[in-house]
Amino acid sequence: MSATVLSRPAASPFRLGLRRFRRHRSGMVGLVLVAAFVIIAVAAPLVAPVSPIAASWDAIRKAPSWLHWMGTDEIGRDEFSRVVWGARASLAAGVVSVLIAGAIGVPAGLAAGFAGGWTDSILSRIVDAMLAIPFLILAIALAAFLGPNLRNAMIAIGVSTAPVFMRVARAATLDTMTLDFIEAARAVGNPPWRIALRHVVPNITAPVLVQATLSIATAIIAEASLSFLGLGEQPPLPSWGSMLNAAQQFLTQAPWLAIFPGLAIFCVVLGFNLLGDGLRDVLDTRRRG
């Protein structure tokens, strides 16, 4: 988000919002949580005490101890190191799939809202149809088709989430279109594409950004769900969802295998939700709903 794009009419509320955000307590907590996980993910090799894929066959499913804070998994790998490294898969899945969803959904929503008429009808029908297919079924089918691995899980989630962004972008565009300065820009004789890019886009950034933050939270859970069904990150690389999948059959004997990855998902998703809430409070003054 370069400042130049945002410099026109939307600039001041945006900056104002950022200043207000600093005073938003739960929003800051979210930011700190998210930042912590980003740091953990980036610095995983430094944070993790041992390699996440180093197996030790004489130490399988050992309970948490000083040596292994979170115990060891079904083939004797350090669970803590795997949770740390798993942050990479989860964060990547969350961010990348939302980028994909935004890259498809926002232009489509902009086009629908801006052009109206047939374009809007057709795009809206497609979005309706996609939303009418249960999200997870859509994602499972896509992931099965693309082949199970992290990259394809991200694509599957991204495509399945795109309709949400299309709706948000379309609604925001329609709102913006009624504003005076658009009329003014039109009257001056600006071509439509220019109006769309220079005037509408900056104004829909705030709702899209809020949606993005909240969608990352959903996407992280979706990735975990897909991995849980065996359609995510490939072994031996850890992802929280696939760790939970493997843990399922050791529920009674090694509950820690299920507890810790789940807690990690919970914390990072909580972080994004808090952050998203905070952003909505300070950016989205209308507060729909």
Added chain:
Amino acid sequence: MRSILLAILFPLGLLLGLAGPAFAAPHDRTLRIGLREDPDILDPTLSGSYVGRIVFAGMCDKLFDYDTKLNIVPQLATGYTYKDPTHLILHLRKGVLFQDGEKFDAAAVKYTLTRDLTMPRSLRKGQINDIESINVIDPLTVELVLKAPNSALLAQLAGRPGIMLAPEVAAKEGKDFGLHPVCAGPFRFVSRIPQQKIVLEKFKRYWNAKAIHFDKVEYIPIVNSAVRLANLQAGALDMVVYIVPTDVPAVEKDPKLRIVTDTSLGYNGITFNVGNGPESKSPIGSSADLRRAFELAIDRTALVHVVYNGLFAPVAQANPPSSQFYVPSVVPPKRDIAAAKKLVAASGVKPPIPVTLLVPNSPDLLQAAQVIQAMVQPAGFDLKIRAMEFASALGAARSGDFQAFLIGWSGRADADGNMYSFLHSGFGFNYGHYSNPKVDALLDAARRAPTVAARKAVYAKVWAIERQDMPILYLWSLKNIVGMKKDLLGFRQVPDGIIRLQGMHFAR
């Protein structure tokens, strides 16, 4: 964390009246069996799933059956004679009724086998297509005329093709027969809700009724092994077919439960792509030396110890030690990294040698794949795991989109069922398109060999070649692990893993 959750959940529990014993099964003569998955259609001609056979055993008697030593024993047929190698005479049991009251006789045998041979979607055709014609000699005698001698045919008649169907119902229902099957077994089909339960009730005029001690049987599919076990522990199930090895200690600790473990016919192994499309040109696909080096790098004993609590047995052939076709001289080699490295060096391929292992995404196989990955690394193999859900994995395997494929087979009592479609060129389970004319000829010859001893000698030759070419790396043979309530008695464990209800009863 647990205590907090407990505090939150406690009122919830009170609300439900501490439901503890309320969900335990009432003490009637209903047997509740937990299955590992939901069977497919309950039509013996169209059924393809392993668990389906467990349900059939409750409903449908076969011409022959297996005893605990895998000998073929009479069931609906009382015996057989070979007039000559292509004429098999079956003598049928007298006074047997189908569950709709129809008489079981030679005409019924002819009807059923003809249905298996001619129904458009029949999965049985390939098993018995050596039958040329079926002649009714008298009501209790049938003659099967064979196109060629086939020593595996009798075993087929102890499998699904040997299940006898009530002809009138089958003719009337056609392809819908599987929605309410009628056979000549101990229990009648009552109802089925897919993925929930299959209910059978006692057939009072069953020919062997004195061996039956339940009024009702329910088969309940529960996919998740932990949930399946929890249901057994909670008393909601009387018996669970297939307890995963890692759960065995939990069952053994439970004073109300008992576990019966016996060898199974099934095995797991790695099929290498040696001739199916461009992927077969991989280093490991084009070099038998490398495949043997790969084997030498694997410590099967440690592998089954980690993944299966040491319950499964390392093997190097398709037939389990309990089989009469087992060749004792074919044993897995000890792990020998130095020897493996030597083979790798001799192959001329520079390590690390990339190998991609296709694995269906079941938790235990994934675990095994990761252990193998770690084991072969010191020998110079860079093993990549490609996990896929089962259907996609099978699709990839059949279309040649793999280098190595970790897959299992439920196993058959007769060696032919464990070897022919896997090692003979042109057959479906031969995913890697292994093709060796000598092996093909031997497998065909074994079908025609008259005695078990003669066939075993032929199979020993097959193994000698297989160990050299190594299209399939056999890893471990499975165990049938059945958990049940202590007061459930009379269970006979047959290596095919099928639950025979005859003779079983509650002690209460």
Added chain:
Amino acid sequence: MQGPIGARLVQLLPTILLVSLIVFALQQLMPGDPAVLLAGESAGDPHVIAQIRDQLLLNRPLWYQYLHWLFGVLHGNLGYSWRLSSPVSALIAQKLPVTLQLSLMAFFFAVVIGVPAGVVSAVKRDTAWDWLANAVGLFGLSIPNFWLGIVLILLVSVDLGWLPPSGYVPLAQDPLRSLQTTIMPAFVLGNAIAAVLMRHTRSAMLTALQQDYVRTARAKGLAERTVVLRHALRNALIPVVTLGGLQLGLLLSGAVLTEQVFDIPGIGKLVVDAVFNRDYPVIQGVVLVSGLLYVLINLATDVLYAVINPRLRGG
């Protein structure tokens, strides 16, 4: 936008048709051969596979397969499950009540937890109660359903032995046991919706509490409890009701994983198993029906909103 309901219903047709086309296309793209899966242990025999493909029309061109299916649907026939041979409509009729029971119980949980929490947090704004209610709401939003399910099974069933871990029993057969087997999954499914309801109730209540009629009521000297419950809550519930409708539509897809974890034989499990078994007619049928339900619930919600919110009627 709020045209006659008839016109809206007609508009649904292309959406539903599009749903079926998308699903059909996805099925074709999925790897794996349905015939091989059907053959199961008999897949070793190449002739068997060829014959099954022939029987299932898998050798016909795609447009033919799709039109064949569509023609059946237009005649009220959703086709037959390849794996079970039962009519797809019968399967759906067997499974839908299970999922509906689960969804309604989940919705009950959501309302019972979400609405009071929202009211409390709005009325006691910026107190510990507000904080607690918010925490509960965020907890529900952030916790992965399937993990909560696993933890509950672990605690309530395995450790405490209070509830059966799974083994669904129909309501008609044994009501108590049916509730016992569905209460955990319903809670798991409901808590996320409770969170959404709580947040919306809170913001709607905050808005309502600042309206003139509330001030008037207070000025009249009415008890605070009456003001909150009679006047503010009633108005605040309008958006909540419509939102609830939307969430009910989403429950079906939420049920997919929950049914998987608890082994509940509902629509979600039916369709996931169908995907993994490549039982195309079942996938097609279920998605068609659930898509139809979804758009109908959406429509009903829109209509309901227009009815209870007179401001919108004028346009």
